Amino acid sequence: MxxxxxxxxxxxxxxxxxxxxxxxxxxxxxxxxxxxxxxxxxxxxxPTIPEWEYAVDYLTAVGQKCDPTRQEFILLSDVLGVSMLVETLNEQGGGTESTVLGPFHMVESPQRASGDSIDLLGGDKPCVVSVRVTSADGTPLTGASVDVWQCTEDGFYDVQQPDVQPPGNGRGLFPTDDEGRVWFRTVIPSHYPIPTDGPVGVLLDASERHPYRPAHIHFIVEADGHRPLTTHIFVADGPYLDSDAVFAVKESLVVDFAQVDDEDKARQYRVTAPFRLAEIDIAIEPETPKDAR
Incomplete structure (x- = not known):
């Protein structure tokens, strides 16, 4: 035997x-x-048989927690560092660094024009984000798609507060102009805890890990002939930049949201002074034969 x-x-x-x-x-x-x-x-x-049975029950509970506005399996992948590992291993090094998708890209962002506001609540801290999209070699990309989503000043996404926030708050799908540029009005997002009312929260409690993410804005950028890019910009000088619950912070993505007091510039951006301004370049990589696999 x-x-x-x-x-x-x-x-x-x-x-x-x-x-x-x-x-x-x-x-x-x-x-x-x-x-x-x-x-x-x-x-x-x-693992003992009871431990394996618990693991099966745990994964079952993760699946049962998923719904059209909540993806607990993505959240589990995030807190285990797997999402960030997959993103990092798939980078080719020629463009802006990528980060995790996160669990809240679960609805279609509303179509918006450059200069529109994604803040439908009228927040107290006006902010402008100006984006230039290029290919990895610096060529501006006309008609690129810039999908944006973020939480509020209080740290909640629209899908978390359907009775408070209108659908599409903090979201927008923008086309770039002939120079690869787009800008939008918004508010400074807050740091926030990832959802802890499900199995992922049980895991964090058991391991005495905090659930917080630093303040950030999500982007998915797409253009013909290029690899889609999922990334963030992180608000400089905020808490949890050194201990993101999903390991997604990269130094190159930490951005200064500078205060602007110039009233002429405020009028140009259709906000009131003072306001905060983030100016960023996002470079995306051309497709390769490997992408078609």
Whole structure:
């Protein structure tokens, strides 16, 4: 009768081999790699049967917490650092650094024109964000799509407060002009805790980790012939820049939201002085043959 280790290795080998006839070679590679690494984790840490049953129940609860405005599996991936790892490994190094999508890009952003406001609540701290989109070589990209979403001054997204915020507050889908530029009016977002009323919150409590994210604005930038980019800009000098709950802060993405007192410039941007201004460049990488895989 084979020993425990020999039997365990045989189970892994059989499970890996069961996917040998998968027609798509990349899918076969992913499935066999998943089996090898998952089995390796189990052999190393030897979970008890009650522990494994708890893990299955936990993942079931994560799925049950998902709905059209809440993606608990993305949140779990985020707090384990997996989302940020995938983003980092897929960067090619030629454009603006990427960050995580996050759990709140769950609704279609409303179409807006350059200069529109995404603040539908009339916040007290006016802010302007001016964006120039280029290819990695610096060529301005006309007609690029800039999808923006952010929380309020109080740290909530519209989908978290459907009785308080109108749908689409803090969101906008903007086209760039002939110079690759777009700007919009908004408010300075707050730092905020990720949702803790579900299984991810149980995990954070059990490990005594805080749930906070530093203040930031999300972007997805797309243009013909280029790889889509998911990124943030982080508000400089805010709390939690050094301990983001989802590991997404990169130094190159920390931006100074400078105070502007010039009344002429305020009129130009259709706000009142003083206001805060963030001016950023976002460079996206051309598509490669690998992207078509």
């Amino acid at each position: 084979p020993g425990t280790n020999e039997a365990a290795q045989a189970i892994t080998a059989a499970a890996v081999d069961s996917f040998r006839d998968t027609p798509d070679p990349r899918l076969r590679e992913l499935l066999q790699g998943l089996v090898r690494h998952l089995h390796g984790y189990v052999r190393e840490l030897r």
